[in-house]
Amino acid sequence: MLKSGTICFNDMYFFAEVTAKAAADAGMRAVASMILVDFLTRFTGTPEEYLRKGLALHNRCRDHLLSGGQTPRRGDECRPGDRRDGQQQRPGYDG
Numbered sequence: 001m002l003k004s005g006t007i008c009f010n011d012m013y014f015f016a017e018v019t020a021k022a023a024a025d026a027g028m029r030a031v032a033s034m035i036l037v038d039f040l041t042r043f044t045g046t047p048e049e050y051l052r053k054g055l056a057l058h059n060r061c062r063d064h065l066l067s068g069g070q071t072p073r074r075g076d077e078c079r080p081g082d083r084r085d086g087q088q089q090r091p092g093y094d095g
Contacts, residue, residue, distance in 0.1 A: 002026060012071045014043045020061050020068060032061060033071040 001009065011019045012033035023030035034054035038047050054070030061068030 002028065014041070016057055016068065017060070020057065020066055024066055027065065029065045031067050031069060032057065033069040036070050 006028075008029035008031075009023075010031040010033065013035050016032040016034045020030065020032035023032065034050065034057050035043075036047065036050045036054065044050055044053065051070065054068075057068035058070070059068075
């Protein structure tokens with residue numbers, strides 16, 4: 001990506017912490033977002049666990065090049081309350 005001139009990217013899916021580490025190692029700007037869905041996967045089993053992992057990623061990825069977050073994959077794949085909880089758990093959320 002760097003060779004093609006890409007200086008920043010956004011990625012959202014499972015194992016976002018791996019994407020965040022790769023971007024940090026390459027010195028790239030990135031937003032690595034943890035997926036938020038309301039069904040069982042091999043990654044985790046409950047919306048609360050997705051929220052916990054997303055907040056942990058956000059707290060680890062707070063510098064000038066890297067930020068972490070949480071993003072619903074599709075609106076119909078998670079409950080409205082889970083989307084709201086994901087926003088409100090982020091430090092600096094102002095409603």
